[in-house]
Amino acid sequence: MAKWKAEVMVMLKEEVLDPQGSAINKALEVMGHSNVADVRVGKYLELNLSGHDREKLCQQVEDMCQRILSNPVIENYRYTLQEVE
DSSP, X not given: OOEEEEEEEEEEOTTSOOHHHHHHXXXXXXXXXXXXXXXXXXXXXXXXXXXXXXXXXXXXXXXXXXXXXXXXXXXXXXXXXXXXX
């Protein structure tokens, strides 16, 4: 059975305030990094999967993203799926 790796990135939607990102941005400014305009904090997940049908695996990852890995009300997500050896 083929092995796959899905890399998922979940980020708050642009219209949603990101207090953690704001705190990091302020800390960077205090440290002298005044050229950082904005910081947004997200989640990065790696999923190791097995299967032969790439389309079915994409549907599975899509379902996982929509149902548990993100909150579609306030977050967007994107992912890549690559076969690994």
